[in-house]
Amino acid sequence: MIIYWELFSVFFKIGLFSFGGGLAMIAFIQQEIISRGWLTPTEFAQIATISQMTPGPVAVNAATFVGARVCDTSPLASFMGSLVATLGVSLPSFILILLVAGSLKKFSSSLAVKSILNGIRPAVIGFLLSAVLVFFKLALFPLLPDSSSGAFHPFGLFLICSLFYLHYYRKVGAIHLILISGVLGIFFY
């Protein structure tokens, strides 16, 4: 029972304090889940990938998936884990929006709210950069079950640079890049 409460409260906190949506939330969830030892970085990276590729909001996908994996003793436990994690991540949004829905225009144009967001937005960039580091490490030092674990793999560096170029300068979509890099991964790792 305690694990359900912990899952709920961690995801409630994530829903309450995350700004910037999608990828920024992945960075937040990653930090919370790995620092608690609930999943390894490799396991979380798989969840993040599947959450990106399946339909629906990325953060809801990730919450549902993490809930199921953390409580994987039985299908019922997985269902309960998914349920509390998804409820946790969704409730803060739901409650806060209802609270300000009536006076939204006043709220989002107020000087205090604008100043606070001016401070939080750069912090979100920092969260994204720290998540970049985690995935950099995983791509450069892949933990493959049958290789000497964590050896430097130069292919990862080449892949990151070329994918960055394709996405940032050539505007190739995220889903395409994920599929391309996965297939190349099968051949080269």
Place this chain on the structure above:
Amino acid sequence: MSDSKYFHMFKVFFKIGLFTIGGGLAMIPVIRDEFVEKQHWISDEDITDVLAISQSMPGVIAINASTFLGYRLGGITGALVSTLGVVLPSFIIILLIALLFTDEVGSNHYVNSFFSGVNAALAALLLAAAIALGKKSVKDYVGCAIAVFSALAIAVFDLDIALVVILSGLTGFLYYRSKEVDSL
């Protein structure tokens, strides 16, 4: 407000949850198409409000948007059916995948190599997002300092992200608010 309107709202948001990959802002054109063009329930100005709210409130953008629109269209019940509609497809699909995607599948050599390759894509995508967003949201030296501080706080010192959010919000409140007053 009739039951059939609630049911229709649920259906539309369920469809949005089922078919938009990437979530969040990717939903906005679909919402506009359905509620502005087809149903005439809301105006383009409401869509602008949705964008404003998704950027000034914490949490999942898709849930912010559907709660807000649902409330506009049908009060608390409307908010509830819309939010449920947008979350349910994710919940069902991911739960099924999670039950099938066991540790055994995850540690299969080919699956593992696939995901190792994808880590490179995630690193590249996050870096691109950080740069694109950084250009808009890091406007001065204070913003730059906050970004560097928060990256170090998380990656090196393992601080609580919620604490970093509160500190940077407080810094923003104290610095930008007084700055705005100075310039008046």
